[in-house]
Amino acid sequence: MGAGTGPQIAAYLTEAYHNKLNMCRNNPSAPAFLCSGVMLRATQHSTQFHFWNPNPTSTGVSFSYLRADAKFSKLVFGYHNGFILYPYFFKPVGKIEPEILCFFPVDGATTPRADQGCGQSPGIVSSRPCQSQGINTAAQYIAHYNQQTNKYGHLCGFDVSDDLNQAATTAFNEAIKAQGMGGTFAFNTQNEFRLAKWGQNLGTTLPIEAVFYIGDAGKAGAQYDQQDFKNQTGIWIPAIRITLPQTPSADVRFEFIAGDQAVSS
Template sequence: MKRIILWMFVLLLSGCATHEPSPKVDSDQGTSGVQSAGTGILGAGTGPEIAAYLTKAYHDKINMCRNNPSAPPFLCSGVLFRATENSTLFHFWDPRPGSTGVSFSWLRVDAKFNKLVFGYNNGFIFYPYFFKPAGKIEPEILCFFPVDGATLSRPDKGCGQVPNVPTSVRCQTQGINTAAQYLAHYNNQPGKYGSLCGFDVRDYLNQGATTAFNEAVKAQEQGGTFAFNTQNEFRLDVWGQNLGATLPIEAVFYLNDTGKAGAQYDQRDFKTQTGIWIPMIRMTLPQTPAADATFQFIPADQAISS
């Protein structure tokens, strides 16, 4: 069964959670947030609640969602986020014009890293799709790289082969289906960046996507210093411009005081453009493999309180 059918069923059966004004949505999308009895993560909440949800999602080491083999854990656990470059020239939620895909990273207790792409210090967080508020769209999640995939150099929406680098072809195409096989591939590529493969996790693979992703997470966890020092990368299908109100944006985040100013601007801009308040969350990345990420809502740091 395709996961979208399961999600629609969940929306019909789930209880309510309210926080932000409801945007205009298709009438078949339901009317409220979603709660999981299995994890207790709500689809909407106050600033302290969102910080608590993120902390719980970060520590939730599951292999599938709701015991459904065709539902990979990124749909209901971990923290899916996009690091952004702050600018007054564009809205943080809009993809770059002309891009065919959008890059995110995914942080969980077994998928740690100590920095963001390009040294960025702020960005935004998506709800896990199983817990997004009703009416939010779900850009398709396409592929996952245990370490940064140099996706700007790849065709197929960032999931394909880097030109003239045969080792960068889709992992499954190369017969790389397990963590052990990926690590052998990884250890044979001295340069690593741009020479490694990514795992296809598209929805049509059903249980195959869940298996591939779980093996990719194991590979990242076992990847040593280079993997810990290099953020992983999801590639999502590109969405249209000016869709802030319908994207499943849970919060903006910042790592430090440099990022705080950018997050404050983004928080105000999102409220101005969409009418929706989202919290600013201070995200602290682990600086050693033994440490954990933390997520804090700090009232004094908020640009606007509601």
């Protein structure tokens, strides 16, 4: 699945979204996020920095994950555009793989947390990593979730780091189940992956598949980012329109609209 045309990328994203695997390549040590679902980062349009550069003051980089069994109705902070990474098993040759550290079934309010955003929120014991609290299943997570009156920053995240091998695959599958059991709050609150921070100005080697926009509000930001990426790296990526579901029974739509592109190729 290397770099493709705009319609091909929209088709890849749709296929990845509907692909509800519980492991990749029948390998119990390869969590499903390596080959299925859509990993996206909502960004705020700015002429002051390039969208692919992490905030220099952050300890890690936050993404959300869309899949048919892991959907949500809005982006973090109400943002309307951002970018998408290839699933690592399908990235073009020569691209790097920023380390995937942990996953929160609902937004983890990770900025003040220890351990690159995967650890405990300051002073909130209930926010320690799930496995360290003996929370290993979706049912255990939901029991914990229901005990927290204030969920932002009080919930735990699942360690899904590479060195856990099969335990990372199990943890991710349980976390996805937990998100689906979280009801209205979980559907209305995006989930959160935390990735290790990469260096500045790595646009040519990051596995960026596309920029995206949610409705017309995000289009100008995505067009600017698409143009900026081409100017800085020489690489064309499509701008993909994403329509998020407004009811739990609806699905996400990924569309390539030729007239919405700032750069044709």
